[in-house]
Amino acid sequence: EVQLLESGGGLVQPGGSLRLSCAASGVTFSSYAMNWVRQAPGKGLEWVSAISGSGDMTYYRDSVKGRFTISRDNSKNTLSLQMNSLGAEDTAVYYCALAIWTGTRPTYWGQGTLVTVSS
Amino acid sequence: DIVMTQTPLSLSVTPGQPASISCKSSQSLLHGDGKTYLYWYLQKPGQSPQVLIYEVSSRFSGVPDRFSGSGSGTDFTLKISRVEAEDVGFYYCMQGIHLPWTFGQGTKVEIK
Numbered sequence: 641e642v643q644l645l646e647s648g649g650g651l652v653q654p655g656g657s658l659r660l661s662c663a664a665s666g667v668t669f670s671s672y673a674m675n676w677v678r679q680a681p682g683k684g685l686e687w688v689s690a691i692s693g694s695g696d697m698t699y700y701r702d703s704v705k706g707r708f709t710i711s712r713d714n715s716k717n718t719l720s721l722q723m724n725s726l727g728a729e730d731t732a733v734y735y736c737a738l739a740i741w742t743g744t745r746p747t748y749w750g751q752g753t754l755v756t757v758s759s
Numbered sequence: 760d761i762v763m764t765q766t767p768l769s770l771s772v773t774p775g776q777p778a779s780i781s782c783k784s785s786q787s788l789l790h791g792d793g794k795t796y797l798y799w800y801l802q803k804p805g806q807s808p809q810v811l812i813y814e815v816s817s818r819f820s821g822v823p824d825r826f827s828g829s830g831s832g833t834d835f836t837l838k839i840s841r842v843e844a845e846d847v848g849f850y851y852c853m854q855g856i857h858l859p860w861t862f863g864q865g866t867k868v869e870i871k
Contacts, residue, residue, distance in 0.1 A: 687860040701859045745855035749807040
């Protein structure tokens with residue numbers, strides 16, 4: 641059974657930084673691309689970033705380019721999202737999602753971690 | 760970015776009755792590889808999204824056969840043949856042909 645467990649969320653001031661992690665189990669982690677998808681309170685889903693199974697390809701939505709960095713450690717079955725220069729618009733539940741299909745299209749989702757950007 | 764538009768945004772259904780959700784994309788989701796990259800997810804109350812349908816009409820593992828997907832090009836439909844209480848939540852379509860992946864606004868399904 642695929643399990644994804646996010647951590648690292650919390651309250652951060654505008655302009656601050658936060659690092660999210662996602663621990664995967666029940667799957668050969670390095671074989672699959674991973675995503676971060678966020679959901680602002682009471683809103684819909686917004687894809688944020690993705691990374692290939694090997695980690696050599698990364699993708700970002702325009703609004704986070706230059707501020708967020710996705711990475712993975714396949715030896716530890718862990719996905720990360722380093723978030724810098726955070727603003728109120730980044731407040732959301734962040735889900736990691738594993739892609740079993742070709743490309744990075746999300747399949748299995750974690751339970752999410754809440755990031756709140758507020759002074 | 761590809762815009763995904765769902766209708767209706769809210770649906771109240773009597774148990775045992777059918778339900779249908781429409782999803783339209785701002786451009787064709789037919790890829791040069793012959794596949795159409797349209798997905799349906801259900802987010803039950805207090806839970807993370809779970810995939811129901813991939814590539815328009817393929818049910819994901821464990822998804823009941825009362826869920827079906829259809830469509831082509833830019834117009835797609837999710838149908839629930841007989842709604843059950845456990846089907847409540849928000850339904851989202853997503854295009855997977857061009858990054859950034861984009862989702863519809865979501866359709867809230869409630870039980871009458």
